Amino acid sequence: MKRLAGRLGTGLVAAGIATAIWVPSLHFFFTRPAVEFRAPTGLSTKARQLANRHLELWRDPKLRDGELKRMRASNAEWDFMGRSFLVWSLANIGLRDPAEKTVCLETMDRIIDETLRLEKQEGMCFFLMSYAKPSSYVVQPARSLFLDGEVALMLAARRLLEEKPEYKPLLAERVSLMATGLRGATDLVLESYPNECWMFDHCVALAALRAADHLDRSDHSALIRNWIAMAKQKLVHPESGLLVASFTARGKPLDGPEGSTLWFVCHCLQVLDDDFARDQYERARKELGEITAGFAYAHEWPRSWNGSPDIDSGPIIPVFDISAGSSGLAFIGASAFQDEEFLASLAATLDFAAFPSRRGQRLKYCASNQVGDAALLYAATLGPLWEKLKTQGAR
Amino acid sequence: MNDTNQPRKSRWWSAEFFSAKDFCRHGVLILLAFAGIHLLGLRESTSVLNGTTGAVNMNPDNAVLLGVLYVLLYLAAILLVPIFFITAGLLMLWEKFLASRRTPT
Numbered sequence: 001m002k003r004l005a006g007r008l009g010t011g012l013v014a015a016g017i018a019t020a021i022w023v024p025s026l027h028f029f030f031t032r033p034a035v036e037f038r039a040p041t042g043l044s045t046k047a048r049q050l051a052n053r054h055l056e057l058w059r060d061p062k063l064r065d066g067e068l069k070r071m072r073a074s075n076a077e078w079d080f081m082g083r084s085f086l087v088w089s090l091a092n093i094g095l096r097d098p099a100e101k102t103v104c105l106e107t108m109d110r111i112i113d114e115t116l117r118l119e120k121q122e123g124m125c126f127f128l129m130s131y132a133k134p135s136s137y138v139v140q141p142a143r144s145l146f147l148d149g150e151v152a153l154m155l156a157a158r159r160l161l162e163e164k165p166e167y168k169p170l171l172a173e174r175v176s177l178m179a180t181g182l183r184g185a186t187d188l189v190l191e192s193y194p195n196e197c198w199m200f201d202h203c204v205a206l207a208a209l210r211a212a213d214h215l216d217r218s219d220h221s222a223l224i225r226n227w228i229a230m231a232k233q234k235l236v237h238p239e240s241g242l243l244v245a246s247f248t249a250r251g252k253p254l255d256g257p258e259g260s261t262l263w264f265v266c267h268c269l270q271v272l273d274d275d276f277a278r279d280q281y282e283r284a285r286k287e288l289g290e291i292t293a294g295f296a297y298a299h300e301w302p303r304s305w306n307g308s309p310d311i312d313s314g315p316i317i318p319v320f321d322i323s324a325g326s327s328g329l330a331f332i333g334a335s336a337f338q339d340e341e342f343l344a345s346l347a348a349t350l351d352f353a354a355f356p357s358r359r360g361q362r363l364k365y366c367a368s369n370q371v372g373d374a375a376l377l378y379a380a381t382l383g384p385l386w387e388k389l390k391t392q393g394a395r
Numbered sequence: 396m397n398d399t400n401q402p403r404k405s406r407w408w409s410a411e412f413f414s415a416k417d418f419c420r421h422g423v424l425i426l427l428a429f430a431g432i433h434l435l436g437l438r439e440s441t442s443v444l445n446g447t448t449g450a451v452n453m454n455p456d457n458a459v460l461l462g463v464l465y466v467l468l469y470l471a472a473i474l475l476v477p478i479f480f481i482t483a484g485l486l487m488l489w490e491k492f493l494a495s496r497r498t499p500t
Contacts, residue, residue, distance in 0.1 A: 004412070004413075005409065007412070007413045007414065010413075010486065010489060011413035011414075011482065011486065012413075014482045014485040014489065015418075015478060015482045016478075017479045017481075017482075017483035017485060018477075018482040018485060019478050020475050020477075021481055022474070022478050023480060026473070049451050061485075065425075070442070070447045071447055073447065074446045074447050075446070097420050156469050219412065295486070314444075314445055314446060315444065315445075315446070322443060324445055352473075353440045354444075355469075357438060357439075366438045366439050366440075366441045366442055367441045367444040367445060368442070368445055369442055369443060369447045370443050372445055
């Protein structure tokens with residue numbers, strides 16, 4: 001008995017020392033410099049491999065159908081957002097690597113044309129969650145800013161890579177609908193779902209207006225300025241200083257700040273109000289970003305807000321309070337603001353916990369899905385598209 | 396026949412609880428279990444982490460179960476196994492140290 005107790009004691013001490021050695025060392029096996037995720041120029045190997053996988057999906061209808069079916073079973077929005085992130089990524093890829101431009105343009109056109117066809121054929125609810133009923137929208141006829149904003153930014157991204165005259169009136173139509181809608185609304189907000197407006201969708205829509213100004217010499221700068229002023233005044237969570245995720249059609253906050261919204265919102269703000277974008281990113285990084293034992297992840301909510309897990313946050317991993325949705329989109333924030341330490345540590349977590357699967361020159365993450373991988377691809381390629389909007393002014 | 400084989404088997408397999416060999420044995424067992432589940436292609440089932448199933452034709456409950464099983468065995472293989480092997484190494488060093496103190500020079 002005494003011998004067993006002695007062995008237990010020695011074993012526990014040795015296991016404690018082994019844990020203290022191994023846990024802090026583990027990240028060394030996964031951490032690579034941030035440039036291996038997002039190269040300053042050209043394409044990183046990871047970005048190229050992720051892109052290859054997506055291009056394969058759009059070349060092989062059977063493979064694509066399987067992937068989309070799986071996502072649509074959980075959330076029809078993901079089908080749509082997977083298309084948006086991929087189109088925006090392909091625009092950046094085409095700008096980064098001119099050798100890829102032709103393939104990028106062909107794929108972008110295929111995605112945009114099919115998305116517009118499905119929207120027209122099946123109605124706006126095809127890409128929305130089941131609770132979206134056109135008759136329940138406050139503003140009639142019902143439109144979803146979620147769809148209009150992302151479609152507009154897809155069309156603009158395609159035209160920023162290379163002009164396509166057929167898309168000019170399509171972009172102008174969406175821009176006019178959004179701008180007229182926002183100006184006509186009492187509180188400068190538009191619905192994505194019945195009496196539900198989202199910060200993410202508004203910032204995408206405003207970035208699309210900025211892109212349209214660049215392409216077509218229109219001027220929505222006053223509308224953008226007024227919207228930012230309204231958001232700063234009415235849509236900021238007082239305790240954290242972060243923008244809230246959703247609000248009613250009267251501009252009354254619903255959800256508080258959410259990581260699954262904020263990281264991308266910060267990125268969109270870069271072409272709308274750079275100082276405000278930086279302020280929001282720094283706050284989000286402080287309130288939501290975390291690095292533990294060399295691995296980075298993100299919370300969905302700041303400590304001052306109690307939210308409930310939903311389809312956007314993804315499952316919340318207890319103890320560390322890790323949100324899959326927020327952590328995935330944190331890549332976009334870290335990449336956009338060149339937060340190298342955070343980006344490298346997020347990439348370490350990705351390779352450690354998202355189960356990469358490589359086949360030939362193609363990469364996917366098994367713990368992710370098409371929309372998740374498309375968002376990662378966007379984070380790995382972003383830059384040139386926004387640079388055009390920020391530095392060149394009107395074309 | 397059985398009698399001659401038995402001691403050999405037990406020598407290979409048996410280990411005192413919490414001994415260096417015991418830690419190594421558990422480490423190897425976990426690695427074998429993980430290798431088995433990995434070779435069965437269950438890495439795909441980890442898509443349950445984002446709320447989608449690995450395969451559309453699979454019962455969602457089974458998909459969750461398989462995904463969680465893969466994640467747990469992966470974490471055990473990558474976190475526990477190295478800890479077990481380091482522990483075993485430390486215990487062996489400790490035993491060696493004790494033995495050297497017991498042996499008169």
